[in-house]
Amino acid sequence: MGxxxxxxxxxxxxxQVCPLTFVRxxxxxEKMAIGEVLEIIVDHRPAAVNVPRSMEHEGQTVLGVEQTGxxxxxxxxxxxxxxxxx
Amino acid sequence: xxxTEDQILRYSRHIILPEVxxxxxxxLLNAKVALVGxxxxxSPVGYYLAAAGVGTIGVIDDDRVELSNLQRQIxxxxxxxxxxxxESAKATWEALNSDTKVNVHAVRLTAANxxxxxxxxxxxxxxxxxxxxxxxxxxxxxxxxxxxxxxxVFRFEGQxxxxxxxxxxxYRCLFETPPPAGMFPSCExxxxxGVVPGxxxxxxxxxxxxxxxxxxxxxxxRLLIWxxxxxSFFTVKVPRNRECPVCGDHPTITELIDGERSCSTG
Numbered sequence: 001m002g003x004x005x006x007x008x009x010x011x012x013x014x015x016q017v018c019p020l021t022f023v024r025x026x027x028x029x030e031k032m033a034i035g036e037v038l039e040i041i042v043d044h045r046p047a048a049v050n051v052p053r054s055m056e057h058e059g060q061t062v063l064g065v066e067q068t069g070x071x072x073x074x075x076x077x078x079x080x081x082x083x084x085x086x
Numbered sequence: 087x088x089x090t091e092d093q094i095l096r097y098s099r100h101i102i103l104p105e106v107x108x109x110x111x112x113x114l115l116n117a118k119v120a121l122v123g124x125x126x127x128x129s130p131v132g133y134y135l136a137a138a139g140v141g142t143i144g145v146i147d148d149d150r151v152e153l154s155n156l157q158r159q160i161x162x163x164x165x166x167x168x169x170x171x172x173e174s175a176k177a178t179w180e181a182l183n184s185d186t187k188v189n190v191h192a193v194r195l196t197a198a199n200x201x202x203x204x205x206x207x208x209x210x211x212x213x214x215x216x217x218x219x220x221x222x223x224x225x226x227x228x229x230x231x232x233x234x235x236x237x238x239v240f241r242f243e244g245q246x247x248x249x250x251x252x253x254x255x256x257y258r259c260l261f262e263t264p265p266p267a268g269m270f271p272s273c274e275x276x277x278x279x280g281v282v283p284g285x286x287x288x289x290x291x292x293x294x295x296x297x298x299x300x301x302x303x304x305x306x307x308r309l310l311i312w313x314x315x316x317x318s319f320f321t322v323k324v325p326r327n328r329e330c331p332v333c334g335d336h337p338t339i340t341e342l343i344d345g346e347r348s349c350s351t352g
Contacts, residue, residue: 020098024094
């Protein structure tokens with residue numbers, strides 16, 4: 001990853017499948033501050049697509065998706081939105 | 087808060103929703119809701135609130151489970167005939183979700199006790215089966231500024247309204263006084279299709295959850311009427327009545343009073 005950002009927290013959800021990969025990622029990012037970056041490690045192929053898409057839907061910014069193995073991806077998400085929709 | 091592993095799984099479909107999330111689920115877990123009646127309406131309300139993880143439910147009912155209740159009152163079952171409905175409902179809902187604490191109030195609400203009972207709760211749900219209780223609950227909620235989700239069912243029809251004291255009409259703005267005794271059929275005569283309180287109670291539960299989460303448009307100033315035979319929903323706008331005897335500009339009802347008990351169907 002061409003890292004022009006620093007990772008503030010890493011969440012390993014390997015071994016887990018959708019939708020819990022997203023549920024846990026969302027709970028993690030809710031506790032972070034605006035501008036901080038969450039790294040999420042997944043090994044469930046659909047999660048590599050679904051988690052970034054859901055994060056964008058929630059108003060967060062996906063900085064990158066890096067495939068690091070046959071079935072391992074590192075997702076980098078910057079928190080841009082504090083609250084979910086009201 | 088930090089959710090337990092079980093809570094993450096149990097509430098995952100809530101947490102996923104942008105309108106709920108972990109924050110919203112935490113609000114549900116911290117919410118306190120009083121149910122007036124554990125009958126046809128109260129049964130589905132308490133069921134869905136317990137499923138949603140509402141942390142505290144107060145159930146107010148002094149009746150016992152009878153066989154004729156079981157056609158619609160799904161919190162109870164055949165083994166619990168003769169037991170207090172409030173205890174039966176507690177057993178059902180706490181078995182569904184141990185995050186929910188159900189407080190039993192096996193009493194009939196009166197002008198003397200209602201403040202002490204509903205004072206501990208944020209939201210009140212009226213599923214009572216008689217007019218004096220309905221008006222007593224409305225008046226107490228107006229005086230105590232408690233959000234009230236009121237509903238009634240009759241034969242194939244039901245109605246719901248959300249009362250936010252000071253922000254919209256109350257039940258007396260809609261129907262100023264109870265109907266005269268004898269104008270409505272008694273409990274025994276009226277009859278109700280069993281699914282009707284199920285649908286209407288579920289609508290009440292929806293309004294409670296929305297109120298806790300602060301999402302959507304509350305059913306405030308609108309009376310929702312559902313007819314099962316026509317399978318039609320419609321809403322009637324209800325303005326706040328400035329002459330309302332309890333929530334108007336110059337209220338004449340300033341103390342709670344016990345009315346004479348008559349019957350509709352709950």
